[in-house]
Amino acid sequence: xxxxxxxxxxxxxxxxxxxxxxxxxxxxxxxxxxxxxxxxxxxxxxxxxxxxxxxxxxxxxxxxxxxxxxxxxxxxxxxxxxxxxxxxxxxxxxxxxxxxxxxxxxxxxxxxxxxxxxxxxxxxxxxxxxxxxxxxxxxxxxxxxxxxxxxxxxxxxxxxxxxxxxxxxxxxxxxxxxxxxxxxxxxxxxxxxxxxxxxxxxxxxxxxxxxxxxxxxxxxxxxxxxxxxxxxxxxxxxxxxxxxxxxxxxxxxxxxxxxx
Amino acid sequence: xxxxxxxxxxxxxxxxxxxxxxxxxxxxxxxxxxxxxxxxxxxxxxxxxxxxxxxxxxxxxxxxxxxxxxxxxxxxxxxxxxxxxxxxxxxxxxxxxxxxxxxxxxxxxxxxxxxxxxxxxxxxxxxxxxxxxxxxxxxxxxxxxxxxxxxxxxxxxxxxxxxxxxxxxxxxxxxxxxxxxxxxxxxxxxxxxxxxxxxxxxxxxxxxxxxxxxxxxxxxxxxxxxxxxxxxxxxxxxxxxxxxxxxxxxxxxxxxxxxxxxxxxxxxxxxxxxxxxxxxxxxxxxxxxxxxxxxxxxxxxxxxxxxxxxxxxxxxxxxxxxxxxxxxxxxxxxxxxxxxxxxxxxxxxxxxxxxxxxxxxxxxxxxxxxxxxxxxxxxxxxxxxxxxxxxxxxxxxxxxxxxxxxxxxxxxxxxxxxxxxxxxxxxxxxxxx
Numbered sequence: 001x002x003x004x005x006x007x008x009x010x011x012x013x014x015x016x017x018x019x020x021x022x023x024x025x026x027x028x029x030x031x032x033x034x035x036x037x038x039x040x041x042x043x044x045x046x047x048x049x050x051x052x053x054x055x056x057x058x059x060x061x062x063x064x065x066x067x068x069x070x071x072x073x074x075x076x077x078x079x080x081x082x083x084x085x086x087x088x089x090x091x092x093x094x095x096x097x098x099x100x101x102x103x104x105x106x107x108x109x110x111x112x113x114x115x116x117x118x119x120x121x122x123x124x125x126x127x128x129x130x131x132x133x134x135x136x137x138x139x140x141x142x143x144x145x146x147x148x149x150x151x152x153x154x155x156x157x158x159x160x161x162x163x164x165x166x167x168x169x170x171x172x173x174x175x176x177x178x179x180x181x182x183x184x185x186x187x188x189x190x191x192x193x194x195x196x197x198x199x200x201x202x203x204x205x206x207x208x209x210x211x212x213x214x215x216x217x218x219x220x221x222x223x224x225x226x227x228x229x230x231x232x233x234x235x236x237x238x239x240x241x242x243x244x245x246x247x248x249x250x251x252x253x254x255x256x257x258x259x260x
Numbered sequence: 261x262x263x264x265x266x267x268x269x270x271x272x273x274x275x276x277x278x279x280x281x282x283x284x285x286x287x288x289x290x291x292x293x294x295x296x297x298x299x300x301x302x303x304x305x306x307x308x309x310x311x312x313x314x315x316x317x318x319x320x321x322x323x324x325x326x327x328x329x330x331x332x333x334x335x336x337x338x339x340x341x342x343x344x345x346x347x348x349x350x351x352x353x354x355x356x357x358x359x360x361x362x363x364x365x366x367x368x369x370x371x372x373x374x375x376x377x378x379x380x381x382x383x384x385x386x387x388x389x390x391x392x393x394x395x396x397x398x399x400x401x402x403x404x405x406x407x408x409x410x411x412x413x414x415x416x417x418x419x420x421x422x423x424x425x426x427x428x429x430x431x432x433x434x435x436x437x438x439x440x441x442x443x444x445x446x447x448x449x450x451x452x453x454x455x456x457x458x459x460x461x462x463x464x465x466x467x468x469x470x471x472x473x474x475x476x477x478x479x480x481x482x483x484x485x486x487x488x489x490x491x492x493x494x495x496x497x498x499x500x501x502x503x504x505x506x507x508x509x510x511x512x513x514x515x516x517x518x519x520x521x522x523x524x525x526x527x528x529x530x531x532x533x534x535x536x537x538x539x540x541x542x543x544x545x546x547x548x549x550x551x552x553x554x555x556x557x558x559x560x561x562x563x564x565x566x567x568x569x570x571x572x573x574x575x576x577x578x579x580x581x582x583x584x585x586x587x588x589x590x591x592x593x594x595x596x597x598x599x600x601x602x603x604x605x606x607x608x609x610x611x612x613x614x615x616x617x618x619x620x621x622x623x624x625x626x627x628x629x630x631x632x633x634x635x636x637x638x639x640x641x642x643x644x645x646x647x648x649x650x651x652x653x654x655x656x657x658x659x660x661x662x663x664x665x666x667x668x669x670x671x672x673x674x675x676x677x678x679x680x681x682x683x684x685x686x687x688x689x690x691x692x693x
Contacts, residue, residue: 016401017600023635059407131599166569166598213603216631247634250645251627258624 002035003229006052008081010040012067013096016168018058020213021092024222025054031242034230043071047080054090054228055081057097059169059211062107065096069113072100078116085197087120091205092215094214098199098207099123113120119200119207120176121191126148127170133259134167134188134210136198138221140179151200162186164255173209175200183207187260204228217251219243268299272358288344292354303350303388305670306357309342310341312372313389314520315382317417317435320567321513322376323541324505325397329517330374334528335534340376350379350385362473364544374523379413379555383420386461393523395516396432396439398462401604402564403596410438410463427586431519436462453515455480460570463572475519477511485547485558485576490626492518499528505540507560507574509567539577548685550657550664557664561673563595565604568667572609575665581615582662587633588649588672595669607636622652623672649675 005025010018026036060068072078073107091101099105102121105113115122138161156248163183171191175181181191182199190198190209199208204225208214215222218249223240232239272295279290296302307313314329316322325341333340336450343356353375377385379399386394396417399410418441421430426448432439434452439462443450453475459466474494481489487504490510503514521531540546543561550557560575562568591597616639621629626645634640646652647673656664668676680686 016598016602020603020632020635022602023603027635061411063411166600168598202669211598211600213600216603217628239352246638247627247630247640247643247645251631255626 001033001230002031002037003226003233004037004039004051006039006041006047006055008057008077008169009042009064009071010058011042012064012068013058013060015059015061015211017166017211017213018056018094021056021058021094021215022091023119024213024215024219025056025225026223028219028243029226031243032226034226043067043075043153047075047077049080049084052084052089053233055092055205057082057085057093057101059095059097060135066113068096069100069105069115072116075112079150080238082116084207085203086231088204088228090214090225090232091111092225093205093207094211095167095169095209097210099173101205101207102173102200105171111153118205119202120179121173121200121207122176123171123173125170126172128172128193129168129170130172130193130209131168132166132187132188132254133164133240134190134198134201135162135186135256135260136190136210137161137186138163138183138184139201149200162256163210163214163221164187164252164259165212165214165218167209167212169209172254182206183196204232212255217248217255219245219248219252264299265302265305265576268295268466269363270357271298272363273293273363276355276359278600286687288355288458289349289351290355291358292351292356293419295358296351296354301658303354303356303385304390305390306354306361308367308443309368310370310373312393312524313391314372314374314393314395315375315386315389316376316395316397316516317379317382317386318395319379319400319564320363321397321509321516322378324510325395325513326376327541328513328538329419329520331538332521332526332531332534333372333374333515333524335531335537339369341370341373343375349381350388353385353389361426361458379417383416386420386422391428393429393431393520394421394424395442395520396442397429397512398433398436398460398515398566399438400564400566402567403598403599414438414441418442421445429523431475431516431523433462433516434470435459435466437464437466440464442666444487450473452514453519454512455508455515457510460480460512460566462511462566475515475522480511482506482508485575492611494522497528499532501532501535503535504538505545507545507570509570510540510545520647523659530535542677543668550660551662551683551685553657555657555660555663557666559668559673559676561670562605562667563669565601565606568602569609571667572606576609576612578663579610579612579617580662581617582660583617584660584662584664585610585617585619586652586656586664586666587619587621587629588652588666588668588676589621589625589629590623590669590671590675591625592671599628602629602632607632607633607638617657618642618644620644620652620656622644622646622649625635626652633693650679653679680683 101118181197272291276291435454451474453472477490546559
C-alpha cells in the first residue's frame, strides 16, 4: 500500500513544529510497510483530485497567510480540497491553516481574508495572545472509531480521549451552530478562550490550534488519519499493525500530567 | 548636582551590598530594578559616561560574541563593561552600571560598554542606551511564546532603529535573509559579515544576487572539535584566523566581533593574536575531564532548531562507537515552554550508519526528546529516559569508554553547572564574563 501526504504551502506555512506532524504520519506508515510520498503543494503548484491521500496544512505568519489565502481562492486548490474532504479524504490543519479553512479571518485594521468555508467557523483577530500548553478531550465519535481498532493494536497506559499540545495564537475562532468542535478544553484556551471548545471536525477533516508537535505524542490520532486515508483510497476496512508505543505513551502521559 | 540621581545610585549600591551580604542572589537585577523606580532616566544618564556603547542582539551567539569582543577590546589595554547573561533587560544593565559607578570620582571609568539585548529587550532598551554600534547576529525561530514570529521581531526592530541617532553604525549578518529588511531602517553606515562557503542559512532563502560582504570568512577549513581555520577578508586586508571553538556558527560570532573591533580601530593582527588566551562562554562548547575516568566530556548548549542543527552537524563527524550522548530538554520559562522546536531540529543528523550510540534523555521533557529520537530513526532500545539531570549524568558515565557529549537547553545547562560544581569537577559559580 502507498499513501501520498499533501503538505499544503509548506514553504509559507510552517511555523513551529509542524514538520513533526509530517514525520509522525510518515514514520507510522512506514513502520507498517506502507510506502509514503510527501507532495509539497505551494503557490505555483497544480493540484488535482486524487493526487493526495492525507492533507496537512500548518500555521503561518500574517503576511504569508495573506498570500496563501489569495492562492486558495484564485487557484482551484480551495475547491479541490473541499470536494476531496467531501469524499472522506482526511485532513489535519493547525492554527493558520485551520483559520483559512473556515469562512473568513478578520485581521486588525485590514480587510477580511476569505477562507474556503470547509469548516462552519470564522476567526477574528484579538489582542489576547493565547499561549500555553493545551489539553483537550476529543469528541467521542472521533477516537471511539479509532479506539476499537487501536485497542487491538496496543494497550494504552490510561484510558482517555485526551490530546495534548501547545497553542500560540491571537485569532479567536467561533464555531457556527452546525459546526462540531474537535474537542472540549480541559486546560488552555482552545478556539477562543471563551466557550471551552477546541478546533472543528467535519467528516475526516480536523482543524485545531494544537502545535506541540501534535501527532507524535498523540499517536492514536495519527493512526486514525492513516486508517481513514487507507480506507478511502483502497475502499476496504483497514486494521493497522500494532506498534510498540511505549515512548509515545510516556511522552503523552508526561505532558498531560504536567499540564492538567 | 542631581541629588535624586546620586540617591538612586546609592540605593542601588545598598541593595547590591545587601544581596551580597545576605547571599540571597538577585544581585544582577534587584539593584537596577529599584534604582530605576526611583530614577527612570538612570540608564541613559550613566550610559552617556562611557565613550563607546555597543549593543549586540539576535537569536543565537550573543553571549559568545559579547565575550569575544570584550576579550579583543581588553586585550588592547582598554576597560570594557558587560552585562552578565540572564540579565539582559534594562534592570540588568542598570545594575551593571550602578555596581561599577565610582562614587568618589562620580564617574564610570570605562572605555567601552558591550550590552547583549535579547530580541524583545532591544526595543525597550536600545533607545535609552543610544548605542554607537549595533550588531544584528541573526534572527531564527526561538521561543515563539516569548518573542513572537520572525517577521514581527524584525518589524519591531525596524521601528526602534528608525528612532536611533544617525551616527549609529550597524553591522549585520549578510547571510541571514531575514535581516535584510533592516537595511532600510538605518540611515547611517551599514556593513555586513558572512561566509563565502558553509553559510548558515536562516529562515528565508538568500537571494542569489547577494551583495558583497564587508567582512567575509574565506577558505574555511573545519577541524572537527579543534575548531575552524579560515581567512577573514575586508576592503583593507586579509588575515588568517585559527578559531579554537568548533562550530561554523562561531565563525559568525568572530566576524561580528572582528568587524566591531575594526570600527573601534583596534589592530587586526593584535586582536587575532589575543585569541590564544580566549576561553568560550560556559556551555558554548566546553570541554572537561570526567571524574574516575580518563574520558572527556563536551557541553554544547542547544536552544532552537537552527542552532541545535548546527551543533549536530558540528559533532556528527566526531562521533565514534564508544561515545555517548546526554541530551537535556527542559521546558521552563527561560528555555521556552513550547517544545515544538525539537521537531524542527535535525536530530536525524546525529544518526550514524549501522551504529547505535547510547543516548540518555533527561530534563523536564525527557520523554518528548526520546520520542523525537525514535522518530529520527534511533533504535528505542539504545535510549534511556531519566528525568533527573544528576542521575542521568551519573548513569551516562557508567561503563563509559569513549567520550560524553552533553547537549542541554538553557536551564538544563544551569542545573548541570551546579551539579559539576557539587561534584568538584568545576569550581562553583564560574561566571560567563
